Amino acid sequence: MSRTGFAHLPLHTGRAPPWLFERMVPLAREIVAHIVAEYGPAEVLRRLSDPYWFQAFGCVLGFDWHSSGLTTTVCGALKEGVRGLEHELGLHVAGGKGATSRKTPAEITTACERLGREPQPLVHASRVAAKVDSAAVQDGYQIYHHSFVFTPGGDWCVVQQGMNEETAMARRYHWLSESVESCVNEPHAAVCCDARTPSLNLVAAESAPVRERSATLARERPETTLEALGHLPTLELPRRHDVRPAADVDPHHLAKVLLKTYEAAPADFEALLCVPGVGAKTLRALALTSELIYGDRASTRDPARFSFAHGGKDGTPFPVDRATYDRTIETLHDAVRGAKLGHGEKMQAFKRLATFSSQRHPMRRSDR
Numbered sequence: 552m553s554r555t556g557f558a559h560l561p562l563h564t565g566r567a568p569p570w571l572f573e574r575m576v577p578l579a580r581e582i583v584a585h586i587v588a589e590y591g592p593a594e595v596l597r598r599l600s601d602p603y604w605f606q607a608f609g610c611v612l613g614f615d616w617h618s619s620g621l622t623t624t625v626c627g628a629l630k631e632g633v634r635g636l637e638h639e640l641g642l643h644v645a646g647g648k649g650a651t652s653r654k655t656p657a658e659i660t661t662a663c664e665r666l667g668r669e670p671q672p673l674v675h676a677s678r679v680a681a682k683v684d685s686a687a688v689q690d691g692y693q694i695y696h697h698s699f700v701f702t703p704g705g706d707w708c709v710v711q712q713g714m715n716e717e718t719a720m721a722r723r724y725h726w727l728s729e730s731v732e733s734c735v736n737e738p739h740a741a742v743c744c745d746a747r748t749p750s751l752n753l754v755a756a757e758s759a760p761v762r763e764r765s766a767t768l769a770r771e772r773p774e775t776t777l778e779a780l781g782h783l784p785t786l787e788l789p790r791r792h793d794v795r796p797a798a799d800v801d802p803h804h805l806a807k808v809l810l811k812t813y814e815a816a817p818a819d820f821e822a823l824l825c826v827p828g829v830g831a832k833t834l835r836a837l838a839l840t841s842e843l844i845y846g847d848r849a850s851t852r853d854p855a856r857f858s859f860a861h862g863g864k865d866g867t868p869f870p871v872d873r874a875t876y877d878r879t880i881e882t883l884h885d886a887v888r889g890a891k892l893g894h895g896e897k898m899q900a901f902k903r904l905a906t907f908s909s910q911r912h913p914m915r916r917s918d919r
Contacts, residue, residue, distance in 0.1 A: 560619045560721045567614060567624045571864050574876050575612045575624070580632030581883035582608070584640060592641035596708040599629075599700060600727035605710065613861040613871045619721035622712045623648045626698040637662070645699045646677070652697040652711075659699065666703050673701055675825070679734050680709045682824045683754055684724045686831040687735065690750040691715045692722040735762060735820050751835060753820075755850035762820035764841035765834065769823050770816045773809035779840050780805075808833050 567575065586595050598604045609621040612628060630644040637643050645658035656674045663670035677699045685694040692713030701707035709726035735754050753762060768776050808828045817823040823834075838849045861879070862871040 560621065560723065561719060566620065567864060570873075571613055571871060572624065572628065574873075574880065575614070575628040576631045578612055578876070578880045578883070579608075579625070579628045580636070581880060582611070583629065583633065583642070585883060585886070587640050587642070592702045593704075593706050595642060596700060596702070596706055596727060597729070599710060600708040600725045602723065602725050605723075605725070610863070611861065613876060614864060619712065619714070622710065622721070622723050623696050626696070626710055629700075630698070641702050643701050643703075645701075646697045648696045652681075652695070655697055655699050659701070662701075668703070668705070672705065673699070673707060676707060676728065676734075677709065679821060679824060680724075680726045681711060682829075683734060684711060684713065686829070686834050687753040687824060688750065689752075689831050689835065690722070691717070733821075735824070750851060751838065752850040753834060753838060758838075758850045760847035761838050761841050761849040764847055765837040766817055766820050766823050768837050768840060769809070769812035769826075769829075772813055773806050776809055776837070776840055777806060780836055805833060805836055 583595055586598065598608075605625070606621070609625045612625060614621045614624055626644070627647060630647065633640055633642050633644055643659075643662045645662065646652050646655035655677050656670075659673050659677060660670040663673065677697070680699075681694060681697050684692075692715050694711055694713045696710075696712040698710045699707060700710070705728075707728045710723065711726075712721050712723045714721050736756060736759060752758060753765075811828055812823065812826050812833075815822075815826050817826055823829060823837075842848050861876045862869045864871060
């Protein structure tokens with residue numbers, strides 16, 4: 552898998568007003584339907600995985616152009632927009648914000664049962680992407696949103712977001728399954744922000760020895776690692792906080808987690824990431840113990856106009872123009888209905904899309 556970029560957004564409270572979200576859903580659906588008709592569902596994944604395109608998409612949908620809520624609301628509108636049309640569009644959307652994100656594996660499994668395909672590779676991809684950004688890259692952002700979009704053929708993308716309460720900023724992470732080489736070695740292809748934070752980057756190329764040693768330590772008896780960790784001095788490391796075992800690592804909890812890793816005997820770092828209970832503190836302890844024993848130091852390198860279409864909910868650059876918004880939905884809707892795709896089966900599918908759209912979101916004259 553490949554992480555394709557980041558975005559930094561200020562944390563904002565509140566939610567999209569109902570009148571706006573009711574319009575975001577059909578407009579998101581019509582835009583995606585046009586991309587599928589022209590380029591196929593895989594192109595939708597590529598665009599969602601582009602942090603710049605995703606931001607522009609949210610601006611066209613009328614959300615506040617720079618707030619953290621754009622990520623969660625756009626993903627929610629997309630999920631609702633394709634619901635019931637997964638077969639026609641060739642797209643499935645799982646996950647979401649907060650508790651909904653934890654339902655992602657079950658939603659993937661349910662969709663795969665309908666498709667008649669094995670869900671485990673997709674479930675694994677979802678979990679590893681979330682684990683990398685929440686534990687293997689320790690940049691101060693706690694993941695609270697995870698959306699997983701995939702095709703029947705097994706291609707997928709991830710849009711997930713973390714928050715840093717101290718800085719009141721959110722960070723969005725994008726992943727794409729194309730050109731898969733390794734999810735634990737330089738998985739990102741671009742960083743679209745200038746912000747830098749103290750971080751422990753266990754997926755940097757220069758952290759390869761630490762990843763190998765961490766997996767080795769995870770297969771050792773817990774007492775071996777705990778004994779070494781107990782002799783860990785206070786280290787002054789570049790762009791990293793001092794680590795003191797008594798204050799930063801709970802030896803009792805760590806012992807229980809290390810017992811799990813010993814019993815699971817993970818073959819490599821990716822397998823270590825997938826062991827239940829292995830999180831940021833466990834990985835940090837293993838990385839620092841690896842440095843103490845083997846001398847391998849982990850990287851501290853931090854991997855980190857469309858709003859004028861309809862306006863924004865917060866009035867920037869101007870309040871949402873509801874009449875123009877509705878005309879855009881109607882124009883795209885009519886174009887899909889009248890599309891001449893040249894293939895009978897596809898034509899029937901998109902005719903059903905047009906009918907479905909009319910039934911679910913009829914245009915009310917009072918809203919125009």
